[in-house]
Amino acid sequence: MSLPILPTQPAHTPWPTAQWPQGQPEHADGAVLEALMATAFAAPDTELLGETHAALIVQGGRIVMERYGEGFGPDATYPSWSKAKSITQALVGLLVAEGKLDIHAPADVPEWRETPDDPRAAITLDQLLRMSSGLSFVEDYVPGHVSDVIEMLFGSGKADVAHYAATRPLAHPPGTAWSYASGTTNIVARCAARALAVDGAGFEAFMRERLFEPLGMTSPVPKFDPAGTFIGSSFCFATARDFARFGLLYLRSGRWEDRQLLPADWIDYARTPTPQPAVREGDYGAHWWLNIAGPGSFSANGYEGQYTVLVPDLDLILVRHGKTPLDKKDNVKAWIAQVVDAFR
Template sequence: MTRHTSLPGLPPQPKATPWPTADWPVADLSDTVDAAGLDDLLGLAFSDPAPDIMGETHAFLAVHKGHIVSERYWRDLSAESTFPSWSQAKSITHALIGILARDGRIDVNAPANVPEWQDEDDPRRHITLDQLLRMSSGLKFTEVYVEDSGSDVVEMLFGAGKADVAGFAANCPLEHEPGTTWSYASGTTNIIARCAAQAVGATGAAFRSWMFDALFHPIGVRSALPKFDAQGTFIGSSFCYATARDFARFGLLYMRDGAWDGQRILPEGWVDYARTPTETPPEETLGYGAHWWLGMCGPGSFSANGFKGQYTVLVPELDLILVRHGNSVDEQGDEVRRWLAQVAECFR
């Protein structure tokens, strides 16, 4: 992959800081961190009952310069509890495609391998994996998490499409010329996940084993619970449970430019590819790269975001990773994102 020199640099693992393949190193907050401000923000988030402005926060984790420096859980939850990814799984899918690109088994700039699009007169046959990863495929797909609203994502995950999520999404018609219009769509990720399975030559349990061998085990992730549909396709749009500490491990892989303890997991430039901006409409408050969101905690930050307030946020200039899980409705989402930005400010 081509490196983009305009992007802020990614910090290396500090010398003498062990990689958290087995256990996370833990440290006290630095004297340069606003500990009182952070404590106030955590006090608000973990109020019981939960604050109306942001809903329940179930887990929070801050990794600063490779060490856990703050960690808190809601009620009887703990570091061993697993949390839903929701759309954080999209960023995991991005990593899987990167591994296949590293091994020369997939080309993101080539037309996606989608059986439903192979007729000579089907304009969808020209859609590339890059356009899918950038949510610029042009496919018509309604991303609204409200039942009885004509939502494609609800129908795909819980209705007529749940047995074959990629097939459901692949049968969506083209609404715009590929590459011309950004529109966030979970269906595109499940098409990508099926492309990954085709490249690996495995589905279901065999694909799960490959996920662990290629991605999770090398970085010490043990708790991951990826979900599959009846066709054996990883539901890469939405479903991979894990502990907060394991989501932080995944974040650290991207913070360290896709390398882990001397081993290159993702190809060089793949993290830059994830955080290179895609043109988005003016009404979209956050930026978007390739299956990662941009800018939540200041310029240069990028994040894996999930429904109901699941976040893994990377702030390279601070070597800071923030993980937040909870149960926040859409109306509380803006406040949760503001809260995360305020937490990051405590480390500046």
């Protein structure tokens, strides 16, 4: 399939490594945009969207709109929840570029080599990144329900999240069905650390040196479990501006200033649809969601309404943070689509 061409940084616009350049919305319906922002920030907790803590829009590499809820601001750090999955995908891309990981080879998971002929041993990093590993994993955030993700993050699995996920049995043959599972990301994060032969401190140093520092991301706070695994499924706190920096790296095909930090084909891999459809969930690439804001858009999505949405045809990034109940999840998606449409 043909992917939309990603825009380059305008020649007259500085990269936001030190600070974000500012601008005004262009080709936008200002009245509609203001009305949508007023809806989001009408009260600390709104009937439509729940709480909105931050909304930031970048157009043409410049911040053109930035709003914060009461008690929040540009220096506040916000939870990533599953937006961290897309950060994990970037870290894997760095190692793939160096030849230290092969996404089409069986993943380096010791638990799957303990028993001869374990069918899980055939699972590849590509299948893990595309949520098509076939592993049984219940992704449910409702208290009282059976939930592997809650058990992994807060229960018996919290001391070693990758091990917990790796012990799940197969529900489907690898590569035959799509099923969103946070556990797969923590397996991937551990594979990345094993490829580097580092502990948690070493992996955090790698994250900062190779990804965060080149982008000027000074705020990220990644979380690790007691076993030293980056909890890449869920926990990397950062400011809205730093989440936008990360988004700009992908919108610019992996290029930052005069360096190609991530291969352009790795960015294309992230936004290429997974062969197994994400039934009822939306379109999915490789640890990035697709088409939330129109065809060609791709996004890092997180629990309770955390979003970094990239819209190539508009050269636009929308970052939204808040605390939205699950029953209002679709309202936030609709609001995001309306905000983006105001620029069309």
